[in-house]
Amino acid sequence: GTTHRIAAEFIDLGIDNSAIHSLLFDNHSHNRVQILARALQNMQVLPAYKTSYTALSQDELNSFGHSKGDTEGIVNYGLSMKDIVFTAMFTENKDEGIIKISFRSKGDFDVNQYARKHFSGGGHINAAGGKSTDSLEGTIKKFIATLADANIE
Template identity: 30%
Template sequence: MDNTRRQLLFDNVDWTPVVSAIQASSSVHLVTHCMPDADGIGSQIALYVALKQLGKRVVMHNRDAIPYICGYLEHAQEIKSGVVDLPQDADMVIALDAGSQARLGMDSSHFEGKLFLNIDHHISNEMYGDIQLIDDRYCSTGAMIFDLLIKLDIPLDAAIASAIYATVITDTSSFRQSTVNGDVHRMVANLIDAGANPYESARALYFSHRHERFLLLPLALSTLTIDDEGRSAWMYVDASMYETSGGSAKDTEGFIDYARSIGGVCVAVFIRREEDSWKVSMRGDGVNVGLISEQFGGGGHRYAAGFSTDMGLDVLMASLKQSVTRILNSSH
C-alpha cells in the first residue's frame, strides 16, 4: 500500500528515539506479556514483518504460547514460547503491550546487555526499559505500530495489516470503546485496503472457540451476582470449573462481557483462577476502574483494568467489593 495514503493517528508523538534505536540495531527480540492476547501477538507479528523488511534479524519469543484464536495470523507459528534456545547476538529487546517488566515473565538476564525498548498503550505502564513510548490515547498497541511503520517508511502488506487489524478489533471490543474515533476507522480502511480480511478475522477471533468454552460458560454464569443496587456485576471461575468442563483460563476470554452487558451496571468484575493466583479483570462504564486496579498492584486503562493476586477468593471478593462500592459512591 502507498505510504502517502496513510495518516498518523497522532502527529504529536515523538517517535525519534524509537526510530533511531531501530535503525541502529541489527538483531532484535520482540516480546509481549504473559498469557498473551491478540494485541500483544498482533503487535509482535506486525513489527516482526516490518523489521525483517529492514533487513534485521528478528526473533519473537514469549513466556506463554499464543492463544489459539491468533493461530490464523501469518507468522504466528514462528513465535517461540517457554524455555528455548535463543540467538545470543541480539542488541535490542522490544517489549510490546506489557505494563511492567514483571508481566513479561522472563528472567532479567534476558534483557542484560541489550537496548531495552518499551512500547505500550496502558496508562499504568511502569516505564521500565531504556526507551519508553507510552501513550494511552491509542486504541491498541498495534495501532501504535501502525504509526511507527509510517515513521519507518514501511508499507503495509497483508500480513502486517491483518495483524494490526486483530489488535484493533479485539482491544476495542469490536469498535465499542471510547478510544474509537474517525481516525481509527480511517486506519482500519487502510488495513483492509492492504489485505486485512474482516470476515476471516472475525471467524478466527470470535467463531473458532473450543467446545470446552461453552461447557465452562454456564458454570461461570451460575456465579453471576449483582451488587451496589444494580451498579456492579460479578462473576468468577475457579479450578473446579476447569476440571468439570475440561476448559482452561484461555477459554474465558470475553466472559466479562456478560456481566458488562447488563443494563445499569457501571462496574463489571470477572475473576478467574490461573495456576497459583487469581486474575481479576474489570470494566467500567463512566467509572475509573484503573484506580481500583492500582490499589491492588495492577494497572490498565481508565475503563478496562486488571491485576493478579494470591489472596484467597473470599478475602479478595470482600476487599474488592469495598473498593468498588467506595468508587461507585464517589462517582454518583
C-alpha cells in the same frame, strides 16, 4: 469514510464476509462455551453500586478441561446489563497461588486507579487487571468491601 471504501473494495474482490466472521467469532471450543455458561451462572449483581462480578474456581475450570485463553473476554458480559457500569471477574489459579482479577467499566469510572489502589494492578481507564493472594472468597469479600468508597456513578 475510509473504512467503508476498504469494505467496498473487499466486496469487489469477492471476499466472503461470512467466512471471515465465522473464523473470528464462531471458533470456540465446547469447553470454552461451557466455561462461559458457568461464569454467567455465577454472575452476581450489586445494584446499589451499579456493579456486577463473576468468579471461576480452579475446580470449575478443571471440570471443563480449560485451556489458556478460554476465559478471555468473559468479563465484558458483566457490562452488558442495564445500569451496570463496573464489573469484575475473579479467576482462581492454584498453580500460581493467586486470584487473577479483570476489571471493566463504562464511562468515567477509572478501573486503572481502582486496580492500583486495591489489587496490585493497573491498566487503562475502562480496562484493568489485578491480583490477590487471598482465597477466592476472601478476595471477593474485599472487593465488595471496597465498593462503598469507590464513587461509582
